[in-house]
Amino acid sequence: MTCDFVQIPGGGTAIVCSTRRRQRCACGRPATRLCDWKVASKKSGTCDVPLCSQCTTSPARDKDLCATHVAAYADWQAEHGIPQQQLELPA
Numbered sequence: 001m002t003c004d005f006v007q008i009p010g011g012g013t014a015i016v017c018s019t020r021r022r023q024r025c026a027c028g029r030p031a032t033r034l035c036d037w038k039v040a041s042k043k044s045g046t047c048d049v050p051l052c053s054q055c056t057t058s059p060a061r062d063k064d065l066c067a068t069h070v071a072a073y074a075d076w077q078a079e080h081g082i083p084q085q086q087l088e089l090p091a
Contacts, residue, residue, distance in 0.1 A: 025052035037069035 003017040023031040031050030039047050049066040056064040059073055077084050 023050040025050055025055050027052060027055055029054065033064045035066040035069055036063045037065055037072065 002022045029052035033051045035047035035049040037047040057070045
């Protein structure tokens with residue numbers, strides 16, 4: 001069981017527990033994001049690889065990509081004649 005302390009507006013704190021295991025990024029850090037690349041074959045419709053804030057690449061606001069899909073995004077831009085934008089790559 002994993003438990004987290006959550007700040008409540010107004011200054012309170014709550015403890016939220018679940019039976020689900022905490023997801024980890026491939027680097028071992030706790031995952032706070034999921035890859036948003038569209039994958040039609042998945043029920044969620046997206047890749048959903050767990051990512052930490054240091055391993056994500058963000059091509060747009062509130063969009064995160066795993067390393068595999070950063071390359072796929074660059075290929076997609078090239079196929080559509082879109083100039084490749086500078087992506088915020090993980091350090």
